[in-house]
Amino acid sequence: MVKVKTPKIIIKSRQSRLRHYKAMKFPRGFLWGTATSAHQIEGQNFHNDWWQWEKKSKARLDSGQACNSYNLCKEDIALMKKLNQNAYRFSIEWSRLEPKPGQFDYNAVKHYRELLIELKKNDIAPVVTLHHFTNPDWLAKLGGWTQKSAIFYFCRYVSFITEELGNLASIWVTINEPLVYVTQSYLNGVWPPGKTNYWLAFKAYKNLAAAHRRAYKIIHHCYRRQSWHEPQVGVANNCVSLYSYKIHSLSSWFFILISDFVWNHSFFKISGLRHHDFIGVNYYFHYRLKDFHFRTFRFFTEAYNEHRDMSQVGWEIYPQGMFDVLIDMRKYKRPIYIIENGVATNDEYKRSRYLVAFIKEIYHAILSGVKIKGYFYWSLLDNFEWEKGFAPRFGLVKVNFKKFSRSIKSSGRLYADIAKNNCLSAKELKYLGYQKK
Numbered sequence: 001m002v003k004v005k006t007p008k009i010i011i012k013s014r015q016s017r018l019r020h021y022k023a024m025k026f027p028r029g030f031l032w033g034t035a036t037s038a039h040q041i042e043g044q045n046f047h048n049d050w051w052q053w054e055k056k057s058k059a060r061l062d063s064g065q066a067c068n069s070y071n072l073c074k075e076d077i078a079l080m081k082k083l084n085q086n087a088y089r090f091s092i093e094w095s096r097l098e099p100k101p102g103q104f105d106y107n108a109v110k111h112y113r114e115l116l117i118e119l120k121k122n123d124i125a126p127v128v129t130l131h132h133f134t135n136p137d138w139l140a141k142l143g144g145w146t147q148k149s150a151i152f153y154f155c156r157y158v159s160f161i162t163e164e165l166g167n168l169a170s171i172w173v174t175i176n177e178p179l180v181y182v183t184q185s186y187l188n189g190v191w192p193p194g195k196t197n198y199w200l201a202f203k204a205y206k207n208l209a210a211a212h213r214r215a216y217k218i219i220h221h222c223y224r225r226q227s228w229h230e231p232q233v234g235v236a237n238n239c240v241s242l243y244s245y246k247i248h249s250l251s252s253w254f255f256i257l258i259s260d261f262v263w264n265h266s267f268f269k270i271s272g273l274r275h276h277d278f279i280g281v282n283y284y285f286h287y288r289l290k291d292f293h294f295r296t297f298r299f300f301t302e303a304y305n306e307h308r309d310m311s312q313v314g315w316e317i318y319p320q321g322m323f324d325v326l327i328d329m330r331k332y333k334r335p336i337y338i339i340e341n342g343v344a345t346n347d348e349y350k351r352s353r354y355l356v357a358f359i360k361e362i363y364h365a366i367l368s369g370v371k372i373k374g375y376f377y378w379s380l381l382d383n384f385e386w387e388k389g390f391a392p393r394f395g396l397v398k399v400n401f402k403k404f405s406r407s408i409k410s411s412g413r414l415y416a417d418i419a420k421n422n423c424l425s426a427k428e429l430k431y432l433g434y435q436k437k
Helices: 008-017 049-056 069-082 106-121 137-141 149-168 178-186 198-226 250-271 319-332 348-367 410-421 426-432
Strands: 031-035 087-091 125-129 171-176 232-244 279-289 336-340 372-378 397-399 406-408
Touching (some): 031 125, 031 410, 049 137, 069 106, 106 125, 106 149, 149 198, 171 198, 171 336, 178 232, 178 250, 198 232, 198 250, 232 250, 232 336, 279 319, 348 426, 406 410
Parallel strands (some): 031 087, 031 372, 125 171, 171 232, 232 279, 279 336, 336 372
Antiparallel strands (some): 397 406
């Protein structure tokens, strides 16, 4: 056997590529932002179904004033600027705009217009979400998303708000995590209306998909009619990464395949890919399948059973899953925005390590040919986390829920450096154990 000697210049080139401490630069114009939702931060959303749901039982957690961000939104924008963010994903509270069917509140319109203007003044690009889990209470009383009429009402609201605010925004998320909303509201029953019915869940999911299709057309039509710039319209889809312990089991492989389709692809299939200008990815969950059987729907092993690294709320921390999901989404040949990704923890070192690990996987995905346009950490603020209340702490900014004062955490300062430099530097990579030699 003849040994071929590799030239020294090639060896040196390969070694230079393996310098993990070398700065990982992101594409020019990459969006670095944070994400929030109206009900979780604004406070006093009297007219939505969540507010009514909270008040029906003393056992349920009360959002109350939340972060009081409806009144302190300019202060929050100043924090974003201080954190070097060039984008912000937030949601408009439908029930504030339309507290009664067909009656729009122009004071609420004025508030959101001023918020968008303030973002523009600070060179922060808005990503506007139109539905983030909450519905006007009057819509819920009519049957909510299980009724086809919900499509009409939603599209009326979309048409109104696009006409009012369209000239101030470019990127629109019509619906946040439609399958999560359906699962929690109509299967698990832990969100309003608290149902556990497969048929209602199917109808709601189908109606949400139809609503997105029509909303997509409404927004594009409005922009063309007004001769505004071309908008980008999509959804924020909760994507999961999946792993089977029985890699040679046909039944396990089939179950993983079906699960992947349902969670990661079904909404795009039902709503039609042509109605998505971008792919919005929310990533939190990695599921491990040990045994596939029909005795229970609890197919996946809990992270704590194997003492895996997990968040305050029990979700496994698995950075590789971000890469896997992004590679999977590459097939759609659409720009990708990571609309949400974050960790609940009181350990700031853990949050900082989480940020670096996940952003590093995004960097690798970009080098693999995935067209990723931006990353939004969940969340800017510690906030109200739905049925979990105020205990989980996702924020880069700490909130005193009595005085509503804000203070930037160490992870926030780290994220600010990443955003400012548009890269992961040697300093950040040290969180993963990499040392410059």
